[in-house]
Amino acid sequence: MLLALAAFVPGLFSIPAMDRDESRYAQASVQMMETGDFIDIRFQTEPRYKQPVGTYWLQSIAAAPFGGEDAPIGAHRLPGLAFSLLAVALTAWLGARLFSPTIGFSAGLVLAISLMLALEARTAKTDAILLGLGMVAQVALAMIVLREESARPKFLGWPALLWAAIGASLLVKGPIFFMVTALTLGGYALWKRDASILLKVRPLPGIALALAIFLPWFLAINLMTDWAFAAKAVGWSLLGKVTEAHEAHGGPLGYHLMLSPVTLWPGSVLLVLGVLAAWRYRSDDRVKFLIAWALPTYIVFELVATKLPHYTLPAFPAIALLIAIGMERRDVLLSRRAASIAFWIFAGLAIAAGLVVAAVPLAGRIFFEMPVGVIAPVTLALGVVAAVAVFALARRPSVNRLVATGVAAAATYTAAFAFAIPGVTPLWTSRDMGVLARSIEAEGCEFVEITVAGYREPSLAFNLGTGTLLANDGEQAADFLLVHRECGLAIVDAAEAPVFNSAINAANGTLVELGRLEGYNYVKGDPLSLTFYTLEGSNLSRPD
Structure with a gap:
């Protein structure tokens, strides 16, 4: 958790408001505080009906101690930070509960230092919040299907927590994480060839609880707007993104896989170990669950027309857990030559990706013909140190080397986000x-x-x-x-x-x-x- 804070906090208040989505979310939250209307969502005079209201409520609460509508952008980023930390903690807890404390610790660390979560944790929009809530749902689901022996567990317990998290996630980003949880449950039940697993989550009272959380606001906004929110959010923002690339955010099949050396960096250096572990131990119900979580999620987001790098973030905890399993059993998994070659090819891509990312602040100053200064070269130097740590981790994966890599990555993030990137003033x-x-x-x-x-x-x-x-x-x-x-x-x-x-x-x-x-x-x-x-x-x- 200390490394997660070191990776997420620097730059939270020093990076100015970013275009476009972050500023839209923050400004709409400001207007809620200015008008006292916490039902309707507006950016200036225009309706903003792309996503539900949960993120705006959380940002308004977070901004209140910092001046309310006059709060700096960093205050609006605090919910993303808090839920990112929750996602890291729950990933570590789930790994420890299902496998071992070492696997839990390693998985939590892989997630905590991943570049994509480091970006989303300091961005005032939905995705980090959604991941935290989604992890509550996934942990509850894992406890129900993997640990609960009763065919009909009591609703007040893990099932109620599962559906409460789903209801809250509906208020943040609609049915996105409900889809992830449903794919996990359905895929696992299909793999086990046991339809009774579907009933263990207590779907009837569960759906009722989720709707009780979501429907009051949903009905209020649609009655207020003559169902304009539903038409926009469901018809355009959700279904439209499946069939066509919105706002030029398209990409080829394999887009997310090609970006994974960057988005999962520095843990991406061990991604092949995670894939090998998933294949080798696929008969283990716990690994089945993680595969049913990660693989369908990746496939869905590869198939939809609109693609953005953060879309696969809901699968990151499962991937981190598979990486941790693979790291613990590396000698067995890399005993074959083909596996070792694949591992080093992908490791090389991950090391190169880290160096490119670390060079961005220096490239920015050169592009804008600014004095190079000190901090941009320091960021690059720290990136080189991180690359060396990543290479050492690839040579001999271990918990100690993963911690060293985490420290190097967090130091690079600190230099980049707290100082170098805000310093590119143009x-x-x-x-x-x-x-x-x-x-x-x-x-x-x-x-x-x-x-x-x-x-x-x-x-x-x-x-x-x-x-x-x-x-x-x-x-x-x-x-x-x-x-x-x-x-x-x-x-x-x-x-x-x-x-x-x-x-x-x-x-x-x-x-x-x-x-x-x-x-x-x-x-x-x-x-x-x-x-x-x-x-x-x-x-x-x-x-x-």
């Missing part, structure tokens, strides 16, 4: 725009009315305020500024400046420049040159 244009906007003096204005033209990312609303108009073009920004002559501020990118200036001149307005800012829109890959304008005679002035 990436964080929205944050710097907020800082400059708040420094402008506005005597006599209750608040500054802001519009932005030429740059429309969601982080602007989080950094500049809910009322910020993300203009379609320079003309709309000019019209906004002309309407708000006394307290209006227009931030215009060079690409929209000619249209903006022309519209202001046509209205006989005179612009006053309050500041300039250079940046980069990393979502679109466009450089930004932003100028802050007000109208002559307004209440806004440049600070001394």
Whole structure:
């Protein structure tokens, strides 16, 4: 758990709000606190009906001690951190309960230092929260089907915990983890050729409990919106992603497998051991359960049209447990030459992936022609140390070497996330725009009315305020500024400046420049040159 904290916490508050999903979640949570409406979900004036409300509620609770609607982005990331830690703890507990304390410890550590969970744990959106809740469900399911001898166990116990976790996960991301749990249960029962296993989870009272948790909000939001939420969330966000790639997030068959050296790094160096262990010990009911958990989940997400690297995160705990089993029995599993060759091919990919990831901050500074400084080379150096540790782990897998690798990976994450990545300032244009906007003096204005033209990312609303108009073009920004002559501020990118200036001149307005800012829109890959304008005679002035 200490290594998990070291891997997850650095950068939690120092990395600015990221586009696009994180800023949308955080801003929608801000608006819930501003309006007091915790049923409807909105990003500025637009409905946001892609996912249920659970994440927004958790972020609102977490933000309350840090200033509520004025809380920094780090506060909105705290639920992801907490549920990531829960997932790690439950993975270790399950491994210890089913196999041995050593396997539990190793599996928990593999999950704790995995790059994908390290990213999701410090991101204010759904996936880390879903993993924590899903692990509660999977642990309960494992205890029911592997440890419970009764064909009809009491509902108040593991079955109730299973279905309560499913109900909570429905509030976070709909039926995603319910699908994972159902595939695990169905696959295991089919493998065992025992349909009675399906009844051990007490499905009738269980479904009733899950729906009792989920339906009150679901009915409230749909009655409020004339079923617009159901149409959007189910029809577009869920079913639509199965048939076509949404928002250009597509990929070939095998996408998640090809990314696994990176997403599971540094534990991915031992992934072949996990695969070999799954095959060799497939007659063991405990291993059957882990295969029924990981394999169908991977297959489903390989088959759906929309693909993002974090989609397979629900399978990571099962994979971590298989890796831990394989590590303990490495000599037997690698005794054949073909197995050893496959192991070293994949290990080489994992080592190379770690070096590439560690070089990203340095590459960013070179790309933006920034001074190299100290921290980016330090991050790369730590990445090299981690690569050496990973290589040593591959040569002789052991708990001690896994711990050493975890320490090296956590040190690399600390340098990268706490210092190097926040230091690549052109990436964080929205944050710097907020800082400059708040420094402008506005005597006599209750608040500054802001519009932005030429740059429309969601982080602007989080950094500049809910009322910020993300203009379609320079003309709309000019019209906004002309309407708000006394307290209006227009931030215009060079690409929209000619249209903006022309519209202001046509209205006989005179612009006053309050500041300039250079940046980069990393979502679109466009450089930004932003100028802050007000109208002559307004209440806004440049600070001394």
